[in-house]
Amino acid sequence: MLTPLSRQLVEFARTIRLGHTLFALPFALGTALLAEPPCPDARALALVVACLVAARTAAMGVNRVADADLDARNPRTAGRAIPAGRLSPRVALVLALASSGAFLGLAWGFYALRGHAWPGLLAPAFLAVLVGYSWTKRFTALAHGVLGVCLGLAPVGVWVALRGRLDAVPLVVGAAVLCWTAGFDILYSLQDAEVDRREGLHSAAARLGSRGARRVAAALHALTVLLLAPVPLMATPAAPEGRTGVGSLLALGAIAAALVVLHVRARRRTDAEVGAAIFPLNALVSILWLAGVVVDAVAGLEVRGRV
Numbered sequence: 001m002l003t004p005l006s007r008q009l010v011e012f013a014r015t016i017r018l019g020h021t022l023f024a025l026p027f028a029l030g031t032a033l034l035a036e037p038p039c040p041d042a043r044a045l046a047l048v049v050a051c052l053v054a055a056r057t058a059a060m061g062v063n064r065v066a067d068a069d070l071d072a073r074n075p076r077t078a079g080r081a082i083p084a085g086r087l088s089p090r091v092a093l094v095l096a097l098a099s100s101g102a103f104l105g106l107a108w109g110f111y112a113l114r115g116h117a118w119p120g121l122l123a124p125a126f127l128a129v130l131v132g133y134s135w136t137k138r139f140t141a142l143a144h145g146v147l148g149v150c151l152g153l154a155p156v157g158v159w160v161a162l163r164g165r166l167d168a169v170p171l172v173v174g175a176a177v178l179c180w181t182a183g184f185d186i187l188y189s190l191q192d193a194e195v196d197r198r199e200g201l202h203s204a205a206a207r208l209g210s211r212g213a214r215r216v217a218a219a220l221h222a223l224t225v226l227l228l229a230p231v232p233l234m235a236t237p238a239a240p241e242g243r244t245g246v247g248s249l250l251a252l253g254a255i256a257a258a259l260v261v262l263h264v265r266a267r268r269r270t271d272a273e274v275g276a277a278i279f280p281l282n283a284l285v286s287i288l289w290l291a292g293v294v295v296d297a298v299a300g301l302e303v304r305g306r307v
Contacts (some may be wrong), residue, residue: 008091015081015092016060021053026290027177028052030168031155035162038297048158051119054103059130059150061096065089066134074195092265100127107161118165119157126153141202144185148178169234176227179280183220184282186213190271211269214263221259228252228289232296253286253294 032040032048048178064071064082072083107123110116130150136143152174159170184206189196190213193205204213206214214235231250232245264282 001157008087009095011081012061012092012095013261014302015064015087015270016057021056025049025052026152027151027173028154028158030290030293031158031173032162033297034169034221035159040162044110044113044162047106047113048161050159051103051106051161052154054099054106055130055277058096058099058103058127059133061092061099062131063134065093065096070201071201074192074197095261100131102254103127109162109167114162114164116161118164119161119235122157122160126157129153137196137201137203139202141204141207143202144182144189145178147185148180148182149291150237151174151181152178169231172227172231172234176224179220179227180224180285183217183224184278186217186220187278188275190274194273205271214266217266218263221263225252225256225259228255232292245292246298247295248292250295252287252290258284 028048029045031044036044040048064080065079066088068082071077071080078084082089082092104120104123104127108120112121129146130153133143133146133150136146155173156166156170160166189203189205190210193203193210193213195201196203196206204216207213208216229265232248232252258281262278265277265281266274
C-alpha cells in the first residue's frame with residue numbers, strides 16, 4: 001500500500017505527464033549523436049538525459065501549480081491532480097523547485113566531465129524560459145511559439161554541453177523543433193478555444209478561430225520539414241566537409257508523410273477531438289528523426305570500419 005507521500009509522488013508524475021518527455025528527448029538524443037559521433041560516452045549521455053528530464057519536470061511542475069485555478073474552471077482539465085485535490089500545490093511546487101535545483105547542478109556536471117562551463121552558465125537562463133512559459137498565455141497568443149522555444153532549446157543545449165560551442169546544426173534543428181511544437185500546440189488549443197475566450201486567455205484558436213488556427217499550424221509544420229531538409233547534408237564533427245545522411249533523408253520523407261496524415265486526420269475531427277486524434281502521429285515525428293540519425297551513425301561506423 002502506498003504511503004501518503006508515495007501517492008503524492010505518483011500523482012505528480014501523472015500530472016506532469018512524465019512519459020511526454022518523449023516529445024523533446026529524441027531530437028535531443030539525435031543531436032547528441034551528430035555532435036559526438038557515433039555516440040557520446042555513457043556518462044555524457046546519461047547526464048544529457050538527466051538534465052532534460054529534470055528541466056522538463058521543473059517546467060511542468062511549475063506550470064501545473066500556476067494553472068491550477070484555470071484548470072479548475074476548465075471542464076477538460078478539472079480532473080487534473082491539483083484542482084481535483086489529489087495533489088497538494090505545495091508538494092508540487094517543492095518537487096518542481098527540487099527538479100530546478102537538480103537541473104542547475106547537473107548542468108555543471110559537464111564542466112567536471114568535459115571542461116565546458118557554458119552549460120552551467122547558461123542553465124539559469126534556459127530554466128527561466130522553461131518556467132516563464134507558464135504565464136505567457138495570459139498576455140500573448142505567441143505562447144505557442146514560446147513553448148516551441150522551450151523544446152527547441154533541448155538540441156541547442158545538448159550540442160553546447162557536448163561540444164562547448166554553438167554551431168549551425170543545432171540551431172537549425174532547434175528552429176525545426178520550435179515550429180513543430182508550436183504547430184501541434186496550436187492544434188491542441190482548439191479544444192479550449194471557448195474557455196480561453198471566457199477566461200481572457202490568449203491562444204491562436206481563441207484569436208484566429210478554428211480555420212485560421214489550423215492553417216497556421218499547417219504552415220508551421222511545412223516549415224518544420226523545410227528546416228529539417230538540409231540537416232542531413234550539413235557539416236558535422238563526423239563529416240566536416242558535409243555529408244549525405246541517407247537515413248535522415250528517408251526519415252524526413254516519413255516525417256513529412258506523418259505530418260500530412262496528421263493534418264488530414266485533424267481536418268476530419270471536431271475541435272474537441274483533435275488532440276486525441278493527432279497524438280500518436282505527433283509523437284512519431286521525433287522518433288522518426290532519431291531513427292534516421294541512428295541509421296546514419298551505424299552506416300558511418302561501417303564505412304570507417306572498412307577504411
